[in-house]
Amino acid sequence: MGKVYKSLKKCRICGSKDLYKYLDLGKTPLANHLIDIKNADKKEDTFPLEVLYCKNCSLSQLSIVVEPEVLFSYYPYRSSVSKSFRKHCAGMAAKAAKILGANEKNENNLVVDIASNDGCLLQEFKKKNFRTIGVEPAKNLAKIAESNGIETINRFWSRKAAKSISAKHGKAKIIAATNVFAHADNLNEFMEGVEILLDNSGFFIVEVPYFHDLMTNNEFDTVYHEHLSYFLVRPLHKLYSNHNLSIVKIEKYPIHGGTIRVYASKSPKANLNISKSVEKFLDFEEKEGMYKLKSYDKLGSMAQKIKKELLAALKKLKEEGKKTAAYGASAKGNTLLNYCGIDSKLVEFIVDDTPEKQNHLAPGSRIKIVDAGFLEKEKPDYLLLLAWNFAKEIMQKTRMHYKRKVRYIIPIPRVRIL
Numbered sequence: 001m002g003k004v005y006k007s008l009k010k011c012r013i014c015g016s017k018d019l020y021k022y023l024d025l026g027k028t029p030l031a032n033h034l035i036d037i038k039n040a041d042k043k044e045d046t047f048p049l050e051v052l053y054c055k056n057c058s059l060s061q062l063s064i065v066v067e068p069e070v071l072f073s074y075y076p077y078r079s080s081v082s083k084s085f086r087k088h089c090a091g092m093a094a095k096a097a098k099i100l101g102a103n104e105k106n107e108n109n110l111v112v113d114i115a116s117n118d119g120c121l122l123q124e125f126k127k128k129n130f131r132t133i134g135v136e137p138a139k140n141l142a143k144i145a146e147s148n149g150i151e152t153i154n155r156f157w158s159r160k161a162a163k164s165i166s167a168k169h170g171k172a173k174i175i176a177a178t179n180v181f182a183h184a185d186n187l188n189e190f191m192e193g194v195e196i197l198l199d200n201s202g203f204f205i206v207e208v209p210y211f212h213d214l215m216t217n218n219e220f221d222t223v224y225h226e227h228l229s230y231f232l233v234r235p236l237h238k239l240y241s242n243h244n245l246s247i248v249k250i251e252k253y254p255i256h257g258g259t260i261r262v263y264a265s266k267s268p269k270a271n272l273n274i275s276k277s278v279e280k281f282l283d284f285e286e287k288e289g290m291y292k293l294k295s296y297d298k299l300g301s302m303a304q305k306i307k308k309e310l311l312a313a314l315k316k317l318k319e320e321g322k323k324t325a326a327y328g329a330s331a332k333g334n335t336l337l338n339y340c341g342i343d344s345k346l347v348e349f350i351v352d353d354t355p356e357k358q359n360h361l362a363p364g365s366r367i368k369i370v371d372a373g374f375l376e377k378e379k380p381d382y383l384l385l386l387a388w389n390f391a392k393e394i395m396q397k398t399r400m401h402y403k404r405k406v407r408y409i410i411p412i413p414r415v416r417i418l
């Protein structure tokens with residue numbers, strides 16, 4: 001691979017060059033670039049994984065930007081693998097229909113989902129009779145969505161994409177962008193696209209992991225090269241106001257370790273009484289020290305502590321002759337494994353229910369990813385929950401193994417053995 005990344009020179013929201021590095025997770029391979037077993041001998045490229053804080057607008061952001069084509073043209077992550085996420089999507093479609101108001105006929109209204117993955121969210125809008133269009137750069141995912149009846153345009157979101165959808169299908173009443181904002185380098189162009197396509201009475205609904213939760217729950221493993229930005233409400237508020245959009249409501253959800261859903265609109269009339277909720281978040285963030293540099297260094301020391309404790313626990317189990325496997329070959333799992341230096345000597349295999357991930361090796365750690373059938377065959381004594389955000393769902397699924405005393409290691413927010 002030639003040079004496929006560039007260094008960040010200034011804040012992607014406010015343009016300030018006053019950036020402070022507070023987290024350094026070393027050099028790691030790309031967290032979603034699983035290795036085909038056939039290529040097990042090939043060397044992987046590694047990239048610096050560091051987070052900077054913008055002293056002007058409080059946006060946390062990676063020190064480098066890997067080319068999006070390298071990261072997203074093929075993407076093994078499928079939203080609909082998790083039942084909890086499917087349920088979350090159904091809830092979002094129901095709420096969105098409600099905020100549009102009782103007079104609106106869903107069938108007249110267009111919903112566009114940016115980075116629509118396998119169509120998980122749009123399926124729920126479709127059930128409510130909305131017209132739906134997905135925009136998804138990963139070929140493999142766009143194909144799955146199409147085969148499930150969700151019209152999907154296989155491209156990256158841009159001003160051009162927005163213009164072409166608007167010309168062909170008209171303005172959108174809802175534009176959704178869940179778990180994609182953090183992936184966009186040029187957030188200003190992203191927003192310009194939204195300004196072009198959004199109807200004057202429509203809503204732009206964004207979901208991002210909430211940085212305050214990352215900080216308080218030591219979720220340093222959610223840092224990987226696809227996540228270019230880590231959001232508080234303060235920088236979002238600034239970004240939106242530069243693009244004639246007002247945040248009208250913010251809600252908090254537990255999904256993905258703590259997520260905020262931000263509703264915005266072009267029209268002040270759409271004010272859902274919410275400017276208050278923006279103020280509430282801004283006050284909260286200030287009180288929590290989120291705008292003060294000194295709050296940030298703690299994350300690095302917590303990461304080191306978790307690494308030390310997790311390695312000690314896994315080594316002890318190994319010495320006792322116990323077998324440990326992991327569940328959830330999530331991108332964050334790969335950050336954790338690589339940062340801690342865990343390989344197949346300590347964790348024998350990783351179970352994941354995503355067919356595309358199975359029979360691959362995890363990047364860096366080279367641990368084999370397998371289907372759940374392996375649990376019965378190999379009977380591990382301990383399961384490290386790499387997808388700790390779905391701990392409840394995974395523990396329920398593996399309960400039958402629990403009966404024969406499988407125990408769980410949960411690494412975040414602190415190492416616990418249950």
Ligand code: TMP
Pocket residue numbers: 081082083327328329330331332351352353354357387389390393394397
């Ligand atoms: P995420 O935390 O980034 O959403 O990734 C979760 C990973 O865990 C993803 O690879 C899918 C996998 N997973 C399963 O294999 N089975 C499950 O029941 C759940 C909830 C997740």
